[in-house]
Amino acid sequence: MELDRSLQVDFRHRVRFTQDALHPDNPTLASLCSDDVWRRMIVFIDGGVHHAHPDLTERLANYLGARAKLGELVPELKMVEVVSGGEEAKNSNDVCEQVMAAADRYGIDRKSFILAIGGGAMLDAVGLGATLSHRGVRLIRMPTTTLAMDDAAMGVKNGINKFGKKNFCGTFAVPWGVIADEQFLTTLTDQQFFSGFSEAVKIGCLKDPSLFELIERDASKIVTRDLCTAMPIIKRSAQLHLDHITQGGDAFELHEARPLDFGHWSAHKLESMSNYEISHGDAVSIGIALDCEYAVRTGLLSQSNCTRIIACLRALRLPTWHPLLANTDQLLRGLEEFREHLGGRMNVTLLRTIGNATEVHQMDHEIVSASASALAP
Ligand SMILES: NC(=O)c1ccc[n+]([C@@H]2O[C@H](COP(=O)([O-])OP(=O)(O)OC[C@H]3O[C@@H](n4cnc5c(N)ncnc54)[C@H](O)[C@@H]3O)[C@@H](O)[C@H]2O)c1
Ligand SMILES: [Zn+2]
Numbered sequence: 575m576e577l578d579r580s581l582q583v584d585f586r587h588r589v590r591f592t593q594d595a596l597h598p599d600n601p602t603l604a605s606l607c608s609d610d611v612w613r614r615m616i617v618f619i620d621g622g623v624h625h626a627h628p629d630l631t632e633r634l635a636n637y638l639g640a641r642a643k644l645g646e647l648v649p650e651l652k653m654v655e656v657v658s659g660g661e662e663a664k665n666s667n668d669v670c671e672q673v674m675a676a677a678d679r680y681g682i683d684r685k686s687f688i689l690a691i692g693g694g695a696m697l698d699a700v701g702l703g704a705t706l707s708h709r710g711v712r713l714i715r716m717p718t719t720t721l722a723m724d725d726a727a728m729g730v731k732n733g734i735n736k737f738g739k740k741n742f743c744g745t746f747a748v749p750w751g752v753i754a755d756e757q758f759l760t761t762l763t764d765q766q767f768f769s770g771f772s773e774a775v776k777i778g779c780l781k782d783p784s785l786f787e788l789i790e791r792d793a794s795k796i797v798t799r800d801l802c803t804a805m806p807i808i809k810r811s812a813q814l815h816l817d818h819i820t821q822g823g824d825a826f827e828l829h830e831a832r833p834l835d836f837g838h839w840s841a842h843k844l845e846s847m848s849n850y851e852i853s854h855g856d857a858v859s860i861g862i863a864l865d866c867e868y869a870v871r872t873g874l875l876s877q878s879n880c881t882r883i884i885a886c887l888r889a890l891r892l893p894t895w896h897p898l899l900a901n902t903d904q905l906l907r908g909l910e911e912f913r914e915h916l917g918g919r920m921n922v923t924l925l926r927t928i929g930n931a932t933e934v935h936q937m938d939h940e941i942v943s944a945s946a947s948a949l950a951p
Contacts, residue, residue, distance in 0.1 A: 585748040586748075587728075587730070587748050587749070587752075587816065587819070587820055588606060588750070588751040588752065589727075589728065589751075589752045589754070589812065589816055590602050590606070590751070590752065590753050590754070591723075591754045591756070591805075591809055591812070592753060592754070592755055593755060593756055593757060594755065594757060595716065595753050595755035595757075596630070596633040596634055596636075596637045596755075597637075598636065598637055598640035598641065600637075601641075602753055603637065603714070603753055604637075604638075604641040604646050604648050606714060606750070606751040606753065607648060607649055607687050607712075607714065607750075607751075608641070608646045608647050608648050609647055609649075609685070610647065611647070611685070612647065612649075612650065613649035613650070613685055613686045613687060614649050614650050614652050614680060614681065614682055614683075614686040614687070615638075615649035615650065615651050615652065615686065615687040615688075615689060616652050616653045616654075616655070616676050616677065616680050616682055616686075616687075616688055616689070617631075617634060617651070617653065617654040617655070617688075617689045617690075617691065618654075618655055618656075618657050618669075618672075618673065618676075618688070618689070618690050618691070618692070618696070618700045619631070619654065619655070619656050619657070619691045619692065620656075620657065620658075620659035620660075620663070620691060620692025620693055620696040620718065621656055621657065621658050621659040622659035622660065622692070622693065623659065623691055623692050623693070623718050623758065623761075624656045626761035627758070627761065630654075630691065631654045634651065634654065635651055638651050649686065649687050652680040652681075652682075653676055653679075653680055655672065655676060657669045657672055657692075657696060657699075657700065658696070659692055659693055659695065659696050660693065660695050660696075661695050661735070661845070661850035661853075661854075662695075662850075663692075663695045663696040663698070663699040663700075663734075664695050664698055664699050664733070664734040664735045664741075665734070665735050665850065666734075667734065669696065669699035669700060669703065669734075670699055670700075670702045670703040670706070670734060671703070672703070673688065673699075673700050673702075673703025673704060673707065674703050674706060674707050677703070677704075677707035677708070677711060678707075682707065682708075682711055683708060683711070684708050684709075684710065684711055684712070685712065686711060686712065687711070687712045687713075687714055687750065688700065688703075688704040688707075688711050688712070688713050688714070689714045689716065690704070690713065690714070690715050690716065691716040691718060692716075692717075692718055692722070693717070693718055693719040693721070693722050693726075693766075694717070694719060694721050694722040694725070694726030694727070694854065695854075697715050697717060697722060697726060697727060697732075698726070698731070698732050698733050698734065698741075698744070699732075699733075699734050700713075701713055701715070701732030701733075701747070701749065702732040702733055702734055702743070702744055702745060704732075704747075705732055705745045705747040706745070710747055712750035713747070713749045713750055714749065714750055714751045714752070714753065715727045715749050715751070715752045715753075716752075716753050716754070716755065716758075717752065717754050717758075718755075718758035718759075719758075719759070719762060719766060719767075719770055720759060720762070720766075720767055720768075720769070720770025720771060720804070720808060720855075721769060721770030721772075721773055721854065721855045722770070723754040723756075723759075723770070723808050723812060724770055724771075724773055724774050724807075724808040724809075724811035724812050724815070725770070725773035725774075725777075725811065725812070725815050727749075727752045727754065727812075728752065728812050728815040728816045728819060729815070729819065730746055730747060730748045730749075730819055730825050730826070731744060731745070731746055731747075732744050732745050732747060733745070735846070735850075738846050739842075739846065739911055739915070740842040740845055740846055740915075741842075741915065742915070746825070746826040746827070748825075754808075754812070756801055756805055756808075759799075759801065759804075760799075760801075764797075764799070764891070765853070765856070765891075766853070767799055768796075768797065768855075768890050768891045768892055769853050769854070769855025769856050769859070769892065770808070770855050771789065771796060771807070771855070771890045771892065772837075772855045772856070772858040772859035772862065772887065772890075772892055773811060773815075773855065773858060774789060774807050774808065774810075774811035775789055775859070775862065775883070775886060775887060775890070776834075776836050776837055776858060776862055777811050777814045777815060777818075777834070778811070778814075778928070779836065779862070779883060779925055779928050779929070779931075780833050780834075780836055780923070780925075780929075780931050781814050781818070781833075781929065782810070782814055782929065783928045783929035785807070785810050785811065785814070786883075786886070786928050786929070788806075788807060788810075789807055789886060789890070790882065790885075790886045790889075792807065793886060793889035793890050794889065796890060797889070797890065797891050815834065818833070818834060819834075827916065830918055830919060830921050830933070831921055831923070831933050832916060832921060832923070833923045833931055835912075835916075835923060836862065836865065836923040836924075836925075836931060837858050837859075837861035837862035837864075837865050838858060838861055838912070839861065839865075839908055839909055839912040839922055840857075840860065840861040840864050840865070840899075840905055840908055841854065841857035841858045841860065841861035842857070842908060842911070842912065843904070843905055843907065843908025843911065843912075844857045844860060844861070844896060844898055844899075844905070844908075845857045847898050847901070847904060847905070848896070848898060852893075852896060852898075855892070856892060856893050859887045859890075859892035859893055859894060860893055860894055860895060860896055860899070860949075862883065862887065863883070863884050863887060863894035863895070863949055864899070864942070864945055864946060864949065865922070865923075865924055865925075865945075866879075866880040866883050866884060866925060867880060867884075867944075867945035867946075867948050867949060868924065868937065868941055868942060868945040869924040869925050869926075871941045871944060871945060872924075872934075872938070872941060874924050874925065874926050874932065875924070875925050875926060875927065876927070879925070879927055879928055882928070883925075883928070884949075894949055895946075895949040895950055895951060899946040899949065899950075900946065900950075902939065902942060902943040902946065905942070905946075906937075906939055906942060909922070909937060919935050920935050920936060920937075921933050921934075921935065922934050922935075922937060
């Protein structure tokens with residue numbers, strides 16, 4: 575007997591941008607987790623966020639208390655735990671295990687909530703723990719970096735690094751909700767703040783020339799950390815990522831082309847080659863610059879567009895070169911690791927022009943090396 579069936583599962587991806595999410599008058603969080611039945615909630619806070627916002631636990635408890643007094647059926651807060659932030663959260667199983675242990679200890683069922691407040695790395699690790707517990711507990715992400723708001727929190731992926739490989743271990747799962755509160759961005763260092771804009775440049779180059787032009791025009795204001803300028807760009811980038819994931823027809827990456835990974839083959843390798851000293855956002859900036867130089871040398875992209883993109887990245891105070899680029903042999907091993915992670919034929923997204931990308935299936939080692947040299951200061 576042969577039985578083949580298709581099946582579809584309907585998910586809802588709920589994204590909210592707001593200000594002062596834990597002010598008792600702000601309905602956003604309560605409306606995402608109030609339900610007709612009593613539930614529980616456990617909360618994980620990124621260590622870096624906790625350091626910068628030590629009163630978060632108290633504010634959260636007050637918030638849920640105040641909303642309950644208004645008659646909303648908000649979940650019972652069972653626990654708040656601070657976990658490692660940054661790539662450290664993904665470089666061992668620890669954070670993921672902490673989440674599963676807490677889900678077990680506090681009787682968190684599939685209809686209960688795990689709230690994760692932090693940067694993209696910590697969201698990935700806590701998300702993995704949430705999706706493994708009972709095969710998936712409702713996860714609410716509260717992204718606290720520019721990169722987590724304009725890209726990572728929109729994703730339907732969770733993961734940790736293993737065997738020296740980025741995101742080797744992970745799952746696809748749609749979060750229950752995402753709440754981005756711009757106040758968190760005020761406590762980032764300059765470099766953490768700037769690094770998230772590489773993903774906005776990436777999505778602008780791929781899908782929306784007007785976004786790219788806006789970033790190009792406003793880069794000098796973004797680097798003053800003017801949130802009135804930065805937030806519309808972060809929101810537009812988030813929306814484009816969300817639209818691609820939800821409307822692109824390939825949320826769980828079963829097909830060949832994965833345009834959101836533009837600039838990422840070398841970025842992921844540079845991150846692991848540097849022992850994760852290069853941040854993801856910075857590595858993506860270098861990866862975009864490298865692939866633009868490569869596209870010029872293979873006749874795809876005009877020199878003038880390449881120059882504009884690299885100038886835009888530099889105006890955002892993002893790096894476009896690193897000494898590790900000179901280690902071309904090791905860097906190029908990243909290509910095969912990238913292919914292995916995605917499966918099937920090698921697929922690297924390159925630009926034809928700003929707003930129009932294509933896929934190539936091989937890369938010439940000498941041209942990669944020449945492209946890297948061209949970026950050196
Ligand atoms: N799941 C996805 O679809 C997806 C997409 C893009 C990127 N990512 C992942 O996201 C990660 C990068 O995330 P990131 O750029 O947010 O950096 P990050 O999570 O590594 O955080 C950087 C640093 O900022 C600190 N921090 C976070 N918020 C803070 C705040 N408000 N104030 C002070 N300090 C704060 C953290 O503790 C950490 O030290 C990478 O691991 C990348 O692979 C995932
Ligand atoms: Zn990325």
